[in-house]
Amino acid sequence: MRIGQGYDVHAFGDGDHVMLGGVRVPHERGVLAHSDGDVVLHALCDAMLGALALGDIGRHFPPSDERWRGADSRRFLRHCNELIAQRGYRVGNADVTVVCERPKVGPHAQAMREAIAADLGIDLDAVSVKATTSEKLGFTGRGEGIAATAICLLVPL
């Protein structure tokens, strides 16, 4: 078995939604990003890559590459899943925490779990999505941005 962790942050900018875990969540701000800026999927990709010491998301999908402008991050997740499968692993379970004051994540967590489980080809109960505020402290507390952490266990196929 292998274990990995990931972390991602995006600043809020103009817009009317944020992508989280592959789900479009209505919000009065968007995020500043090269891709769709999905912090949940970016943190999870980094956790999967980290578990096998395969570098990070920016190595596989460089922000300098125009192919990834506005990209759907589910594409990154599926690619990372293929990379780990090529090495004889699948995600045993994954646990993600989103940190922001708003939007509220809870009402969308089930849809995020379903999207992630579908892309990874694993059971729904192997995917956890949680959220917390930072009690109005720091950049997330001031509503300047959104962060996510992820941890995953890889098990042999």
Ligand SMILES: Nc1ccn([C@@H]2O[C@H](COP(=O)(O)O)[C@@H](O)[C@H]2O)c(=O)n1
């Ligand atoms: N963006 C968020 C933040 C929090 N939640 C839910 O609220 C609960 C309480 O958050 P605290 O930071 O005050 O502990 C938290 O456990 C989540 O269930 C949320 O849905 N979205």
Ligand SMILES: C[C@@]1(CO)OP(=O)(O)OP(=O)(O)OC[C@H]1O
């Ligand atoms: C996802 C990539 C894709 O170019 O760009 P961003 O959407 O800006 O997201 P980030 O979390 O900074 O990760 C780096 C890149 O791989």
